[in-house]
Amino acid sequence: MKRLPTYGFLLFILLAMGCFFVYPIYHTVREAFTKPGGGFTLEYIGQIFGNPLYREGLGNALKMAAGSTLGALLLALPLALLSARFAFPGKALLGALVLVPLILPPFVGTIGVKQILGQHGALNALLMPSQVASGYPADWLGHGRLLGVILMNALHLYPILYLNITASLANLDPALDEAAENLGCPPWRRFWRITLPLAMPGLFAGASIVFIWGFTELGVPLMFDFPRVTPVQIFDGIKEIGGNPLPYALVAIMLVASLLLFLLSKCLFGRSDFAGTGRASMAAQTPTLKGARGWLATAAFSSIILLAVLPHCGVTLTSLATDWNDTVLPSGFTLQHYRDALSHGLTVPSIINSLKYAGLATALDVVLGVTIAWIVVRTRLPGRHLLDALAMLPIAVPGLVLAFGYLAMTREGQPFHWLIGANEDPYWIIVIAYAIRRLPYVVRSASAGLQQTSVSLEEAAQNLGCSPFRTLCRITLPLIAANLIAGALLAFSFGMLEVSDSLILAQKGEHFPITKAIYNLNGALGNGEALASALGVWAMVFLSITLLGTGLLLGKKMGALFRA
Amino acid sequence: MVSIQIRHLTKHFGSTLALDDVNLTIESGEMFFLLGPSGCGKTTLLRHIAGFYTPDQGQLLFDQRDITNLPPHKRNTAMMFQSYALWPHLTVGENVAFGLEERKLPRAQIDSRVQESLQMVRLGHLADRKINQLSGGQQQRVALARSLAVRPDALLLDEPLSNLDAKLRLEMRSEIRRICKEFGVTAVYVTHDQKEALHLADRLAVMEKGAISQIGTPRDIFRSPRSASVAAFIGEANFLPAHFLASTGPGPLATARTAHGLFTGRLTDPTWHPSPGEPVQLCLRPEALRLSDQPDLPNRIGGRLIDSIYLGELAQYAVQDPAGTTFHVSELNPALLRPADQSVVSLTAAPDDVMILRA
Numbered sequence: 001m002k003r004l005p006t007y008g009f010l011l012f013i014l015l016a017m018g019c020f021f022v023y024p025i026y027h028t029v030r031e032a033f034t035k036p037g038g039g040f041t042l043e044y045i046g047q048i049f050g051n052p053l054y055r056e057g058l059g060n061a062l063k064m065a066a067g068s069t070l071g072a073l074l075l076a077l078p079l080a081l082l083s084a085r086f087a088f089p090g091k092a093l094l095g096a097l098v099l100v101p102l103i104l105p106p107f108v109g110t111i112g113v114k115q116i117l118g119q120h121g122a123l124n125a126l127l128m129p130s131q132v133a134s135g136y137p138a139d140w141l142g143h144g145r146l147l148g149v150i151l152m153n154a155l156h157l158y159p160i161l162y163l164n165i166t167a168s169l170a171n172l173d174p175a176l177d178e179a180a181e182n183l184g185c186p187p188w189r190r191f192w193r194i195t196l197p198l199a200m201p202g203l204f205a206g207a208s209i210v211f212i213w214g215f216t217e218l219g220v221p222l223m224f225d226f227p228r229v230t231p232v233q234i235f236d237g238i239k240e241i242g243g244n245p246l247p248y249a250l251v252a253i254m255l256v257a258s259l260l261l262f263l264l265s266k267c268l269f270g271r272s273d274f275a276g277t278g279r280a281s282m283a284a285q286t287p288t289l290k291g292a293r294g295w296l297a298t299a300a301f302s303s304i305i306l307l308a309v310l311p312h313c314g315v316t317l318t319s320l321a322t323d324w325n326d327t328v329l330p331s332g333f334t335l336q337h338y339r340d341a342l343s344h345g346l347t348v349p350s351i352i353n354s355l356k357y358a359g360l361a362t363a364l365d366v367v368l369g370v371t372i373a374w375i376v377v378r379t380r381l382p383g384r385h386l387l388d389a390l391a392m393l394p395i396a397v398p399g400l401v402l403a404f405g406y407l408a409m410t411r412e413g414q415p416f417h418w419l420i421g422a423n424e425d426p427y428w429i430i431v432i433a434y435a436i437r438r439l440p441y442v443v444r445s446a447s448a449g450l451q452q453t454s455v456s457l458e459e460a461a462q463n464l465g466c467s468p469f470r471t472l473c474r475i476t477l478p479l480i481a482a483n484l485i486a487g488a489l490l491a492f493s494f495g496m497l498e499v500s501d502s503l504i505l506a507q508k509g510e511h512f513p514i515t516k517a518i519y520n521l522n523g524a525l526g527n528g529e530a531l532a533s534a535l536g537v538w539a540m541v542f543l544s545i546t547l548l549g550t551g552l553l554l555g556k557k558m559g560a561l562f563r564a
Numbered sequence: 565m566v567s568i569q570i571r572h573l574t575k576h577f578g579s580t581l582a583l584d585d586v587n588l589t590i591e592s593g594e595m596f597f598l599l600g601p602s603g604c605g606k607t608t609l610l611r612h613i614a615g616f617y618t619p620d621q622g623q624l625l626f627d628q629r630d631i632t633n634l635p636p637h638k639r640n641t642a643m644m645f646q647s648y649a650l651w652p653h654l655t656v657g658e659n660v661a662f663g664l665e666e667r668k669l670p671r672a673q674i675d676s677r678v679q680e681s682l683q684m685v686r687l688g689h690l691a692d693r694k695i696n697q698l699s700g701g702q703q704q705r706v707a708l709a710r711s712l713a714v715r716p717d718a719l720l721l722d723e724p725l726s727n728l729d730a731k732l733r734l735e736m737r738s739e740i741r742r743i744c745k746e747f748g749v750t751a752v753y754v755t756h757d758q759k760e761a762l763h764l765a766d767r768l769a770v771m772e773k774g775a776i777s778q779i780g781t782p783r784d785i786f787r788s789p790r791s792a793s794v795a796a797f798i799g800e801a802n803f804l805p806a807h808f809l810a811s812t813g814p815g816p817l818a819t820a821r822t823a824h825g826l827f828t829g830r831l832t833d834p835t836w837h838p839s840p841g842e843p844v845q846l847c848l849r850p851e852a853l854r855l856s857d858q859p860d861l862p863n864r865i866g867g868r869l870i871d872s873i874y875l876g877e878l879a880q881y882a883v884q885d886p887a888g889t890t891f892h893v894s895e896l897n898p899a900l901l902r903p904a905d906q907s908v909v910s911l912t913a914a915p916d917d918v919m920i921l922r923a
Contacts, residue, residue, distance in 0.1 A: 456649035462636040463614055463643045464663030464714055471637075474662075478653045 009371050010381055016368070017390045019416075020432050024405025025255065025397065031245055031408065032252035044249035053228065054250065060229040061215055061254075064149055068214030069207055071154025072161050075304055077203075080165035081191075087288040088297040094305065096548070099159045101308045103543040104315065105497045105515055106156040107219025108536035111522065111529050112314020113152055114224075115324060122314075125328045145224045152220045155308045157213055161206040168202025169195070208265040209395060212258045216398035219499040219515075223522065230254060231400055231500075238407065238504060247404070255401045262396035312540065319533035337527060341534040349510055350517035351538075357427075357513055358495030361434035365491045366484060368435070369442030370477075376443075377450040388443075395440045399500040406433050407504055426505045430513070433501040438491035445487030449480030485549075493546040496539065514539060565750045566626040566717040567592040573612060573622035582608045583619070584774040592627075595744055595751045597761040597768035601797065605774040606754045610720050613752060614643050626717060637666075642716035646723045648707040650695045656682070656706050657691035663714035681713040682706075684743060701732045708740065712747055719744065721753040725760065737763055758798050762786065770794050788832035792921050795847045802853070802891045804846040804865070805923065808838040817915055820844055823887060824865045829918030836922070843923040850894040852917035855881055855902070856910045863918060865891060865911040872904045883911055 035041045048054045082088070083095055116122045185193065218231040226232065230250055237247030289297050319337050321330030341347050369391075375381060376388045394402070406429050409416045419428045453476065461471040477484070502513045512520065514535065522532035568590040575583040583605050590596045598606040611617050612624065615636035624632045631639060642663070650659050657678055664674040682688045685705035695703065704724060711719055724740070725733045741764045744751045755761055761768050762782040769779045778785060778794050789795035792803060806820035806827065816831040829846055831838075838844055859866070870890070871882035879898035883891045891911055 454647060454649060456645040456647055457651055459614075459616055459636070460643065460645060460649035460651075460710075461662065461666075462616075463639075463641060463720075464710070465637045465640065465666040466662075467637050468635075470666070475651055479651070 006375065006379060006381060010375055010383060010387065013368060013372060013375075013387060014383070014390070017387075017436075020406075021390065021394065021397075021402070021436050023416075024402055024409050027409045027414075028248055028401065028405045029252045029255065031248040034245075044245045045253065047246060048249050048253060054230070054233065054246075056228050057230040057233045057250075058253070060146060060226075061231065063146060064153065064217065064221070064229060065211045065215035067146075067150035068153035068157060068217075069211045071150055072158040072210050073203075073207060075154060075158040075308075076161035076165060076206075079301060079304060080162050080169065081195075082297050082300065084166055084169035086297060088294040088301075090298050090301075094298065094301040097305050098162055098301075100305065100312070100544070101156050102159050103493075104156075104312055104536065104540050105219060105499060105518070106152050106217070106311075107223045107499060107515075108315055108518055108532065108539070109156065109311030110148075110152055110220055110223035111318055111533055111536070112311040112316075113148060115314045115318050115529075116310060117148065122324075122328050145226045146229075148224050149217070149220050149226055149229075150214075152224075152311065153214050153217055155311065157210045158308070160210055160213075161203070164202045164206030165199055168199045204265050204268065208261055211261060212396060212398060215258060215261075216254060216400045216500075218400055218503065219519075222503075222519075234400060234404065235503065238404075248408070251401050251404045254398055258396060258398050258401075315533045315536050315540070318530055319537050321530065337530040337534040340527065341521070341531045344521065344531065346509055346512060346517045346520060347535060350512045350514045353506075353512060354496050354514040357430050357434055358492050358498075360431045361438065361495050362488050362492040364431065364435040365439050365442040366488050369439060369446045369487065370484065372439075372443050373446035373450055374472075374476075377447050378455070391443045392440050394437050399437055399498075400504075402437065403433060403501040403504040406501070424508055424511075426507070426511055430501060430505050430511075433505060434495040434498055437498070437501065438494050441490045441494070442484075442487040445483040445490075446480060449483030450476070453479045489546045489549055493543045496543065565592050565748060568613060568718060568750065568752070569623075569625040569628075570609075570613075571623040571625070573609070573619050573624070575608060575612065575617060575619050581774050583612070586622070586774075586776055588769060588776060588779065590750060590752060592750055593748050595741065595753065595764060595766045597765035598752065598754045598771060599758060599761045599768050599798075600756065600771035602756055604771040606756075606771050607722055608774075609771070610643075610722055610752060610754045613718065614641050614720050615639050640714070640716055641718045641720055642711035642714055643720040644707050644711050644722065644724045646726060648703050648727075650703055650706055650710070652695050654695070655691065656687065656693050656695065656698070659695065659706060660691075660710045660713050663710065667714065677713055681709040684712065684746075685709045685739075700728055701736065704728060704736060705739075708743065712743065712749070715747075716749060719747075719749045719751040721751060723755055724753075725755075725757070733760075740764070762798075770797060772797075788830075789847070789919065789921070790833045790836075792845055792847065795919065795921065800850050800892060802848045802850065804848065804889075806844050806846050806920075808840060808842045808844045808920070810840055811837075818920055820846060820920060822846065824885070827863050827918055828915040829863075829920045830916055832919050832921060838920075838922075845921045845923045847919040847921055848891070848913050849917065850880070850892040851896065852913050853891065853893040853911045854913070855883075855893050855895060856912060858910055861910055861912040863913050863915065867891065867909065867911070868906045869902060869904055869909050870906065872902055874898070874901045883909060 032044055033040055033042070035043070048058075079098065083091065114121065118124075216231055218235055221227075221229045221232050222235065227236070230253075234247050234250050234254075237244060237250065288294065317330055318324060320333045320335070322332035322334050322336075324330040372387055372391050376384050376391075408414065410420050410426075410429050411417065416429075419432075421427055457479065458471050458475055461475045462468065466474065496514065498513065499515050502515045503519060506512050506516050509520075518532045518535050518539075521535060522528050524531065568588075570586055570588040570590075573583050573586040574581075586605075586609060598609060600606050608617065612619055615631075615634060619632065622632070623630055626639075651662075654662070660678045660681055661674050664677055669677070678691065679688060682691055685708055687702060687705050687709065690698070690702065690706075695706070698706065704727070707724070721740070725736055728736060737760060753761075753764065765782050767779065767781055768785060770777045770785060772793055778790050780788075785794065786798055789798065792801075795801045804822050804824070804827075806822040809819040809821055809826075811818045811831070812828070816834065817828060818831050819826060819828050821827075827846055853865075855869075865883070865885060867883040867885040869881060870884045871880075873880040877897065879895045879901050881893045881895070881902065882904075883893060885891070893911060
């Protein structure tokens with residue numbers, strides 16, 4: 001009787017996920033394995049592996065992923081251990097600043113990095129003025145620029161690992177460590193035998209997300225003019241999407257590789273996350289590092305953060321510079337670029353577009369996310385586990401794959417062509433793309449809230465005469481409001497920063513979201529980079545405010561958002 | 565307030581049988597206790613009355629009205645949760661007002677009812693506090709005030725005192741009974757604490773494995789348990805195997821033969837008429853046994869004194885008979901403590917205190 005509407009929701013959500021998550025993937029994969037006349041074929045996959053260019057692209061993508069993960073791990077692990085184990089001067093502030101890299105789309109940061117590390121950049125001007133003068137300065141970004149791409153990714157992605165590791169360290173019962181100490185295990189051995197193995201699930205969960213992210217990164221290699229990597233090859237292939245099945249095959253290969261990795265991490269560390277064995281029963285002791293050692297810890301933290309904000313500084317300076325070539329700092333400052341950027345025909349509409357796309361997608365995510373979390377946490381409906389898995393899976397599926405699938409399934413003659421408005425307006429498909437990709441964050445935060453809220457609080461309301469729907473409004477939603485706002489903020493800011501859907505789905509200038517506008521401005525002749533940077537700074541300010549809010553609302557629980 | 569009738573209530577959780585054909589009538593205005601070890605189904609039964617569970621089979625009636633399929637918010641019961649379930653985002657006053665707002669009472673009436681309920685639990689001055697600023701005992705009272713403010717047809721209490729410390733628990737016990745009786749509300753109270761039940765209940769039901777073992781007044785249940793399991797759950801009990809001889813009278817008195825000779829005892833179940841020679845059990849409460857050095861007594865168990873414990877208001881002794889069975893004895897207000905010196909002693913009990921139960 002009361003289950004009927006719940007079944008309705010369940011069916012509706014499964015249908016929506018089927019249409020806009022499973023179907024686009026299926027559509028892409030099918031094209032990759034279908035002969036022109038119909039029938040199964042492995043020919044295209046074979047062609048990919050037979051073509052040295054594509055092989056090199058895949059190899060580079062793997063290098064990009066492995067390098068980014070390793071780099072992020074090297075940055076994140078020491079910081080996470082320091083912050084979980086010790087108190088030191090300025091810890092609270094530094095802990096918040098660690099998240100700074102998340103506020104800038106990495107491909108915008110690329111502009112800044114090129115200004116600083118490029119052949120005519122600030123570093124060369126600082127270190128080797130003589131070589132600059134002679135015209136043959138060092139190329140820090142390395143041959144083929146892969147190193148630059150990896151550096152940029154690592155600097156952008158290490159906060160995700162940091163959050164995951166600190167969250168899993170914070171959840172450890174200090175008694176586990178004390179028991180080892182009590183049995184005579186010295187500190188360093190305790191770290192290797194107890195702490196690290198117990199933190200492994202969090203570490204691996206974060207690392208697999210960073211790896212997939214790095215594997216499918218489109219914006220950064222694109223901005224570094226590094227074409228021989230699979231994501232860029234797919235992006236270039238879109239122009240010929242009608243007749244050429246090879247982009248489909250490339251996407252299918254990326255998807256399989258990502259899913260294999262995701263499954264591997266699930267199998268290795270299970271879904272249980274050791275949490276059951278080791279919930280903290282008491283607060284962990286964090287001894288304060290005194291004197292020089294304390295300041296050393298502060299310095300370590302600060303220097304990594306400084307390194308991580310280099311791109312941001314570069315972007316900010318570029319946006320303010322009259323001219324910046326072969327000098328440590330720009331030779332003059334101006335606000336002209338901000339005026340130019342605002343008066344450019346692309347800018348204002350793109351900001352409005354992004355606000356509309358991200359705002360609507362967030363609203364959709366909140367409604368869907370609360371319903372999914374409620375069904376998964378509060379009901380015993382058969383099929384709720386499938387729902388949970390489906391809702392979390394977009395974290396493991398590369399944005400590029402989905403974007404490609406959306407593009408393919410809304411082409412003329414395809415079943416979802418009706419979603420494209422007049423004048424090729426991709427409004428609804430972009431909103432759906434944004435919403436599906438960010439859904440995991442909202443579901444995660446909502447179900448975390450529901451799990452912390454005792455069912456008896458809801459039962460007490462029903463018992464006092466409150467109908468189930470009113471109970472949701474008066475009791476449940478207010479109690480999980482902080483979680484919901486945090487999840488929504490995250491969904492919104494990541495929507496504003498979206499790269500792959502935006503670059504691929506928006507084809508006409510008047511439909512560009514802000515990221516594609518930045519990309520296009522950057523390519524403009526003359527002061528393009530400065531204009532793009534000016535717009536990037538605007539996005540940065542905006543996102544730092546939303547992320548700061550998220551951090552305040554969620555505290556340590558924020559790490560849980562970046563897990564699947 | 566209503567009378568509650570439960571007819572053939574059966575509930576499965578997966579393959580576990582949680583309630584097994586439960587039949588029960590709770591009178592209007594009665595304070596009724598559901599008592600039993602954890603996992604016996606008492607909370608499950610209470611949640612059926614509240615409407616959080618729907619039974620697989622059977623019926624629930626409030627005053628002859630079938631409410632088996634009525635959703636919880638239309639039943640007008642008020643439940644006090646073990647965790648209190650006070651909403652942390654509302655103040656004390658808002659928590660108490662919640663149910664009244666749901667009943668769409670005029671504001672003025674809500675305000676006066678909230679004040680009245682809070683005064684009843686002696687917290688009138690704390691209406692504007694947040695829940696997390698209250699102590700455990702205060703939270704417990706707010707939960708009670710919230711339940712009673714809506715003038716429920718039935719008050720359902722799920723181990724309401726289990727989160728309080730021992731002293732506060734004693735204080736709140738009497739307080740709950742006073743308030744319930746003042747309101748004249750029908751109350752169903754779940755607990756595993758037999759002292760609480762004996763103290764407060766008008767009547768109580770002992771449950772075991774999803775079924776009701778016995779229903780009666782506290783004195784009934786304590787003095788005349790119908791089965792060994794009820795006897796063992798309420799109070800302490802020593803058991804002695806025996807063979808029934810004959811009903812001798814007056815009334816329920818009968819004789820049985822044991823390894824310690826002939827015993828005269830009382831049949832606790834008036835509907836049960838064992839045949840001569842049938843195996844039975846004798847149940848002897850520690851406080852009904854008397855320790856003595858005399859060898860020649862009726863209803864006598866002989867053994868050696870193997871343990872003695874001094875507890876202030878009483879002394880506890882353990883006596884082992886030649887067969888190796890240990891009997892526990894307690895002596896109220898002991899003037900002196902006998903040492904556990906293996907000396908030969910006798911235990912004896914009045915015929916009325918020897919309960920004859922099914923083996």
